[in-house]
């Protein structure tokens with residue numbers, strides 16, 4: 001399949017430029033998956049929102065190095081296809097073979113430019129929509145996702161938390177990252193995350209949009225039942241690290257769950 005997608009909006013050179021920041025952080029990002037936050041809050045919440053995937057087909061968008069793609073595969077999905085704009089991320093994903101002969105499928109593609117990939121029961125988007133650099137890109141992502149789902153198909157996402165006050169972008173250093181935005185925060189403001197992975201510091205930028213902006217983009221693309229879900233702490237994480245460890249994160253969550261359903 002054409003990596004840029006048939007009818008791609010951007011020439012390949014530009015698609016490569018758009019992927020460059022993610023190519024550069026592929027390896028440190030892969031290492032960060034072992035952090036307590038990812039294990040005890042993010043994965044627990046995301047997989048909880050996803051629910052039973054046995055015999056379902058799942059399109060894992062912004063799959064990165066396949067962290068969730070592999071978990072969805074292991075949970076018995078009939079088909080799972082991971083898509084990411086970064087060739088370096090997809091290379092890492094393909095290197096990590098699952099037991100047995102059946103493997104997740106992977107595709108390098110900008111979600112804005114997805115070709116018709118077939119009909120999926122569920123689309124997942126763990127950290128995708130906030131990478132839209134403006135409202136036009138957000139709309140294109142939402143429409144492109146909707147095209148891959150039948151009526152009733154679900155979108156399950158984790159995203160930048162639009163409900164978090166700007167003054168709250170602090171207090172995460174004990175968790176190995178920082179989050180900052182230039183004041184005054186407005187629609188499309190770049191938010192910079194800096195993360196420690198091993199001995200390396202890496203940064204990436206996402207964009208701020210209000211809840212109403214996400215909801216309008218999803219509604220215009222043909223989604224309804226848009227719901228925001230506070231992330232939950234796995235009881236095993238409470239037992240392992242104690243309540244005090246989690247208090248600052250849970251009092252001021254930087255990310256949030258998001259689900260929606262494709263209307264008929």
Ligand SMILES: C[S@@+](CC[C@H](N)C(=O)[O-])C[C@H]1O[C@@H](n2cnc3c(N)ncnc32)[C@H](O)[C@@H]1O
Nearest residue numbers: 022062063064067084085086110111126127131
């Ligand atoms: C923070 S990583 C999340 C990876 C994976 N979902 C996870 O949770 O481990 C975000 C990913 O989004 C990808 N991405 C950003 N914009 C994208 C786009 N327009 N289309 C496809 N992937 C995109 C990046 O390449 C990166 O791999």
